[in-house]
Amino acid sequence: MTVFIFRRLIQAVIVLLATSVIVFLGVFAIGDPLEILLPGDATAAERAQVAASLNLDAPLPMQYLTFLGSALTGDFGNSFVFNRPALSVIFERLPATLELTTTALVLSLVIGLPLGLWAGTKPQTLVDESVMTGSILGFSLPNFWQGMMLVMIFSVWLGWLPSTGRGETGTILGIRTSFATWDGFTHLILPATNLALAQIALVIRMTRTGVQETMPLDFVKFARARGLSEGRILFVHVFKTILIPIVTVIGVEFGSLIAFAVVTETIFAWPGVGKLIIDSINALDRPVVVAYILVIVAMFIAINFLVDLLYSLLDPRIRGRA
Template identity: 55%
Template sequence: MLLFTLRRLIQSLFVLLAVSIVVFLAVYAVGDPVELLVSPESTVQDRLDLIAHLGLNQPIWKQYLIFLWGALHGDLGNSFVYSTPAIDLIISRMPATFELVVVAIFLTCAIGIPLGLVAGLYRDRVLGRGIMATSVLGYSLPNFWQGMMLILMFAVWLGWLPASGRGDTVSVLGVPLSIFTASGWRHIAMPAVNLALGNIALVLRLTAAGVAEAQSQEYVKFARAKGLRPGRIVRRHILRNILIPVVTVVGMEFGGLIAYSTITETVFAWPGMGKLLIDSVYQLDRPVVVAYVMLATLIFVVVNFVVDLLYAALDPRVQLAAATQ
């Protein structure tokens, strides 16, 4: 287990280094933020002073080394627009994104796994086929279109839910959270559902496929021959054995939702990290964009690292396979 953990840790560090190079070069090669930051009345000297102040007069390789050295010390640069540390800006928006993603993942598991079980157990009946057919919508509908339709239905036509914002928050250990207020739940309902729909369909179909495969296995047939109750067979033999791929996918999607919740946050004006990223791209605020991508990559890598460990703990064959490579 120790060797498996060390190998995954080294791979994760290489991923972070590769992403830092690609993102830094890609972001710093596009656009000129000085054009947006400098005043039209500014002189040439004022422009040159701003370029020097932002460090843009250095060769790009030197800018990257400065960035890398700062990143190793927890400094991802200062925002061009707000003149504050980019990491502080992102962290201030992180609670909103995290609670949105947590609620979306909860909905994914609470809805996707039970429906997948039903669809797998009754795959040859109308109920199972209907669930599987409906799940296709989760893949087919664009995320931004879903969001606009939710706003049109529940905010404009019915007037049940607010169309934007985060609602009232309460401080929990110094972190502002909206899920502990009634107003917060009304605001988070639509963006969380919008973020979860695609993943519900994914987990549903994955669970249904796992159930269908497990039912044909010898251990399930033997359990039935022993006269075990159907509910016990599902809980102890089928569900337990299909949880490994489900845990893997849910873990990966958790990291993915944190990194790529930008569309949902933009549609619902949710004040999270994704909304900050879109605003920073429009303003060519390079340090914030790079810091966001690096932080999102770090979260994604850590989540996948933890999932790999859980995967190896649930299935020791993974450790053996890694040891022979």
């Protein structure tokens, strides 16, 4: 196990290094931040002075090494726009995004798993057909359109829920969260639902397929022959078996939820990192863009690591090999 963790850590460092090079080059290719930072009538001397102060006059490899050196000490440079450390700008916004994505993930499991189990145990019935048709809608309707429809129905027509912003936040166990106040909670419902819809559809389908593939297996029949109740068979034997593929997909999907949050955050004016990254790319705010992508990559690595650990918890056959 120690060897496994150590190997994964080294892999993580290599991935982060490679990403930093690619991102650094990519950001360099987007455009020169001086064009945006300086007023149009700036003199060549002013230009040179600003460039020197931001270390933009050094050759690219040198710029990268300087960046890498300070990044290792946790310094990703100051945001050009906010004139504060890029990392702190991101970490200020990250909790809002994580709250949104985690809520969406929990929603997708709480709604998707039972519906999938239900549909899976009743194949070719009205229940199954309705759940399946519903999940097709969740998949195929564009995310932004679903978001606009949610706003249209629940905010504009019914007036039940607010459509923009995060509302009032409070503190639970030292974490600032929308769950602490009713106002914050109502603000969270629509964006979280919007983000969760496609995930719910995915979880339903995975669960249903899993159930239908597992039910005809011999060990289920043997479990029945042992006199176990249908509930025990479904919730322990079948569920534990199908959890393995579901956990894998959820891990990958949690990453893409953070990515998709960009769209949802834009529609619902949610003050998270999704909106920040779009603004930063537009403003050519290099340090924020680079730091953001590295933070996201680090999160992806962490999630995948977690999935692998869960895997070995769920599947005893893998445990020996890890």
